[in-house]
Amino acid sequence: MCKVYSINYKNIDKDILYSYILEESLNIKYQSPILDVLYLEIDTYNLLIIEKKFPELIINEAVKGKLQSDFEFDFIPPIQAVGANIGIQSPGFQTIVGVLxxxxxxxxxxxxKDYTGYGLELASEHxxxxxxxxxxxxxxxxxRSYKICHSAESGIDEFHFLSALDEAVKDCSIINLSLGFTIPYCEKDNPCHICQAINKYSELYQNKVFIVAAGNEGKYLDEDxxxxPGNAIESITVGSLDDNGKGVAKYSGKGPIGGSKPNLLATGSIFDKSIRGMRRGTSFATPIVTGVICSVYIFFDGKRYELKEKIYTTAKDLDLPSHHQGYGALDIAKFSEVCFDEEDNITSEKQRGFTGD
Known part of the structure; x- marks a missing residue:
């Protein structure tokens, strides 16, 4: 039985590895243009041979990602819709957003564009x-739409995500990622390939903004x-507020103690008319932050650091641990005020603590 594995070859001569792959006619599913990583579809026999022949390789079985939303029938009263209220005409003009x-x-x-093989027809309204x-x-x-997931059952392949990301960064200034992969071996000092890709593209393109869902695993694990790629240092990672707007939703992903991930919180509950019920998840908190950033992106002339600084320092401090709330809850009124006011009226000492992550 064949499975897909990520192969990190940074410690070996890649020409020797590629020669072997070609000789054995192994199936390369993806090759990164920015990382020393490729994805192979191989059986157990060939995997054992590769591990023996190239012991320096770092090999991990690819995991399936998921869309970050849950459906519930409890009809919680919807939180009042968030308006842009930026005070400008045509918010989002000349701004291109990639939605994976x-x-x-x-x-x-x-x-x-479809990456799944199922075609452009939609099986999910997500x-x-x-x-x-x-x-x-x-x-x-x-x-711009990059279809990398056909349905909740099919999940998301790592190599489809990375392939779409490679294309999206060429044409989009802002990329919305309402999705996630649970990768146990990802660490801050040794990030997984998905987080590495976000960090590397942020380094290569100073005007790109990656806005990522924190995930809904908080219902299983309070910390970390x-x-x-919500763990990527350079991503704007978005968690969900609870239904009162005063705390973190139970399901919303929380970061490791001492960190500032997620970076922001926003409303994660929406009323879906098509099902006459509530949809919840960091999937829906994320595009709120994306939409607000789109509204003013053109005025920052691609200066990502300044934009992040303003949206972080204007967030409302909920007096929660930083690894639960980050810099706080998105405050659209305050953010719009400081975007067009040379004298930023920021009073919170904690909010002045933005360090660029």
Whole structure:
């Protein structure tokens, strides 16, 4: 039985490795243009041979990712809709957002590509819901859809995610990732390939903004429950507020003690008319932050650090641990105020603590 494995070859001569792969006609599913990583589809026999022939390789079985939303029937009263209220015309004008998700209808996306093999037809409304939230806050934004998940059952392949990311960074200034992978071997000082890719592209492109869901694993684990690539140092990682807007939702991923992930909190509950019920998840908190950033992105002239500084330092401190709330809850009114006011009226000592992560 064949499985897909990530192969990190940074410690060996890659030409020798590639020669062997070609000689054995092994199936390369993906090769990173920025990392010393490739994905191979191989059986156990060939895996054992590779491990013996190249002991320096770092090999991990690829995991399946997921969309970060839960469906519930309890009809919690919807939180009041968040408005952009940035005070400018056509929020999102000349800003291109890449949405790596379950696909978007052609009425909302100017470009659509399928990576799953199922085609552009949608089996899940998840991507459309994410797109609608972004469009509500930034109506003039241009959306590009990269379909990497067909359904909740099919999940997301690591190599599909990385392939789509490679393409999206070429054409998009902002990338929304309402998805996640639970990768147990990912650590801050030794990140997984998915987090490495976000960090590397942030280094290569100073104007790119990656906005990522913290994940919904908080319901299983209170601490250190953020999914990747929400653990990437350079991502803006978004967790969910509870239904009162005063704390962290129980399901929302929390970071390791002492860190500032997630970076922000936003509303994670939306009322979906198509099912006449609530949808919850950091999947829906994430595009709220994306939409707000889209609204003002053009005024920052691609200066990602300044944009992140303003959205972090204007967040509302909920007096919670930093690894639960990050810098606090997104405060659109305060953020819009300081974006167009040369004298930022920031009073919280804690909020002045932005260090660029």
């Amino acid at each position: 998700d379950s696909g978007i209808n052609k009425e909302m996306a100017t470009y659509r 991507g459309n819901l994410v797109a609608k939230i972004i469009k509500r806050l930034a109506p003039a934004v241009t959306l 429950s953020i999914d990747c």
